[in-house]
Amino acid sequence: MSANLLIYLDGKIVPESEAKISVFDHGLLYGDGVFEGIRIYNGRVFRLTEHLKRLYDCARAICLTIPISFEEMEKATLETVAANKLTDGYIRLVITRGVGSLGLNPYQCPKASVIIIASTIALYPQERYEKGLNLITCGTRRPNSAALSPQVKSLNYLNNIMAKIECLQAGCDEGIMLNDQGLVAECTGDNLFIVKNGKVSTPPISSGALDGITRRAVIEILADMGIPCAEVPMTRFDIYTADECFLTGTAAEVIAAVQYDRRLIGDGTPGKLTNDLIVRFKALANSTGTPVPYS
Ligand code: PXG
DSSP: OOTTOEEEETTEEEEGGGOOOOTTBHHHHHOOEEEEEEEEETTEETTHHHHHHHHHHHHHHTTOOOSSOHHHHHHHHHHHHHHTTOSSEEEEEEEEOOBOOSSSOGGGOOOOEEEEEEEOOOOSOHHHHHHOEEEEEOSSOOOOTTSSOTTOOBSOOHHHHHHHHHHHHTTOSEEEEEOTTSOEEEESSSEEEEEETTEEEEOOGGGTOOOOHHHHHHHHHHHHTTOOEEEOOOOHHHHHTOSEEEEEETTTEEEEEEEETTEESTTSSOOHHHHHHHHHHHHHHHHOSEEOOOO
């Protein structure tokens, strides 16, 4: 990690070495809190409003009061990026429940903490963007929404981390997580799309897929190309027999998947539409977004 980052912590921008939180913070003790990951492209923050809306919705869903307004959060995010003079990078917003006692009760935590980190991220090596990813099915399932809604980007990502460990131990790059009914939900930190006979589809949110912002952007790009995207329940069979498969996420962007459960997807190389979407997504990301107010 770069050593001299400037971090926003509860209203102040401080050097990384001073950006510390208490061991009694329930974000640490219980994973009680929410987060967002946002990209900066070419001096602009991509889909900032959409990301902040999701953050505030997730906080609301877990009865967490974010101590600053939406507008203040927007300003703080842009100021943190400007302070670090980043024109391309990654922003991590973290809201923790705050300092409390050694008990679950979140009402013992008087004030949530707000952390904004502006840095960089590289999820997969460049070679993977050219050749595509190798996927497996993870044994770890997406939680049922009657447990913790899979829409909450909470600070407890253990479910996804367990799934990621399975992929890595199997020598694969990523894994597909099924829901409790055995339907395809998504990957460990990315949404999933397939192309078959020129038709594009992606699992619906009701299957346990996160309502990803990159997913939404890709559906919009497809619509602009005159290609509808069906949000329909999907099984492993649909992926085994697809012509193309790709993943979307803020960190991963758009990336092809070329192998799944040791079967080749299509001819085992990134598909034509996938490559086209990679280019179109880059163009969109580099030409839109909220400008960063560098001084
Ligand atoms: N599914 C899950 C479970 C996610 O956490 C996505 C899909 C993609 O959503 P967006 O809105 O980003 O298009 C996410 C978000 C990582 C990492 O390091 C990944 C995410 C967030 C933070 C870190 O892999 N993905």
